[in-house]
Amino acid sequence: MDIVSLSKGVPEMAINGDEPPPPPYVFNKQSIFGSIDVSPPYGPFPVIDISLFSPPSSSADVHNELEKLRSALISARCFQVIGHGISSSFLDKVRELGKQFFELPMEEKQKYARPTNQVEGYGSNMIVSENQVLDWSDRLSLSVFPEDTRNFHYWPQNPSGFREMLNEYAKEVKSVEQTLYKAIAKSLNLEENSFLKMVGERAPVRARFNFYPRCSRPDLVLGVKPHSDTGGITILLQDKDVEGLQVRIDGNWFKIAIIPDALVINLGDQMQIMSNGIFKSPLHRVVTNPEKLRMSVAVVSEAEVDKEIGAVDELVNEERPRLYKNVKNFGAVVYESYQKEQIALDTITA
Numbered sequence: 001m002d003i004v005s006l007s008k009g010v011p012e013m014a015i016n017g018d019e020p021p022p023p024p025y026v027f028n029k030q031s032i033f034g035s036i037d038v039s040p041p042y043g044p045f046p047v048i049d050i051s052l053f054s055p056p057s058s059s060a061d062v063h064n065e066l067e068k069l070r071s072a073l074i075s076a077r078c079f080q081v082i083g084h085g086i087s088s089s090f091l092d093k094v095r096e097l098g099k100q101f102f103e104l105p106m107e108e109k110q111k112y113a114r115p116t117n118q119v120e121g122y123g124s125n126m127i128v129s130e131n132q133v134l135d136w137s138d139r140l141s142l143s144v145f146p147e148d149t150r151n152f153h154y155w156p157q158n159p160s161g162f163r164e165m166l167n168e169y170a171k172e173v174k175s176v177e178q179t180l181y182k183a184i185a186k187s188l189n190l191e192e193n194s195f196l197k198m199v200g201e202r203a204p205v206r207a208r209f210n211f212y213p214r215c216s217r218p219d220l221v222l223g224v225k226p227h228s229d230t231g232g233i234t235i236l237l238q239d240k241d242v243e244g245l246q247v248r249i250d251g252n253w254f255k256i257a258i259i260p261d262a263l264v265i266n267l268g269d270q271m272q273i274m275s276n277g278i279f280k281s282p283l284h285r286v287v288t289n290p291e292k293l294r295m296s297v298a299v300v301s302e303a304e305v306d307k308e309i310g311a312v313d314e315l316v317n318e319e320r321p322r323l324y325k326n327v328k329n330f331g332a333v334v335y336e337s338y339q340k341e342q343i344a345l346d347t348i349t350a
């Protein structure tokens with residue numbers, strides 16, 4: 001089996017039961033990120049109620065919640081949000097339809113297959129190097145905003161209701177994203193649109209459905225290798241029952257608890273650039289589970305490709321000099337650095 005054919009078939013292997021994982025999936029224990037600990041302690045990740053950022057909250061409540069947000073971003077790097085107004089039953093529907101898609105026969109899913117070297121569509125690992133360790137996951141990645149960039153031939157018609165669900169979910173999450181960009185700016189005493197202006201009105205937003213089949217050797221294989229998200233803000237809907245996401249703080253891995261109806265928020269590298277390093281994009285990974293499959297939905301926003309992003313002026317001063325060069329099309333920087341096994345942010349230090 002060559003790597004490319006393997007990369008198409010994680011679920012098939014899992015269905016066959018408990019055979020050892022093929023070598024391309026085995027994660028090197030000597031990795032600088034440490035060996036795989038399937039169940040580290042829960043991390044100190046706060047829960048922020050974003051309904052408090054809108055009227056009729058008192059200014060004291062707003063102030064307290066903004067302070068909680070700022071300290072969450074500085075110390076814990078990652079947090080969960082409640083009070084987002086998306087109903088519990090709709091979140092269940094998003095998870096249910098997502099799972100149903102991945103459980104369809106391969107032949108049906110292949111109708112939406114991601115072309116090689118493209119991001120959009122159904123598939124598993126994008127192979128960028130021969131030595132790459134593969135993730136134990138399948139993905140369906142779809143562009144959701146701007147609306148005129150939607151490529152409907154990748155949007156599943158099966159299970160029925162999937163397209164309507166995604167249209168609705170994307171709108172809801174976009175509103176959460178806008179609230180967060182504004183709140184994060186306010187938490188730094190910036191004008192609320194400081195980050196939104198920089199990412200642009202046509203900022204691309206992608207929805208990524210991640211499916212992790214069960215795996216007989218969670219000690220050897222990762223659902224997703226350690227990475228930081230590269231965009232602005234990632235809003236993640238976790239599986240309702242199965243844990244797996246871990247975040248690294250100061251060299252240690254911590255797991256994220258499942259809180260009913262909460263969404264997990266991670267900032268990406270572009271937010272690290274725009275905040276002049278005050279906020280950092282956390283390294284995170286996903287472990288696999290021997291008994292149960294897991295599904296998550298990440299909605300990722302990034303700056304318009306042609307727009308230059310850089311530290312917001314007010315965040316650069318003598319004590320805090322500019323950390324990164326201004327950059328356009330950060331996605332291309334990420335892709336190139338990945339191939340050279342470099343960290344993207346390290347290649348644009350000022």
Ligand SMILES: O=C(O)CCC(=O)C(=O)O
Pocket residue numbers: 208210224229236238244245284286295296298
């Ligand atoms: O499945 C998860 O919990 C996280 C997935 C993730 O990190 C990603 O899609 O970037």
Ligand SMILES: [Fe+2]
Pocket residue numbers: 227228229284
């Ligand atoms: Fe991620």
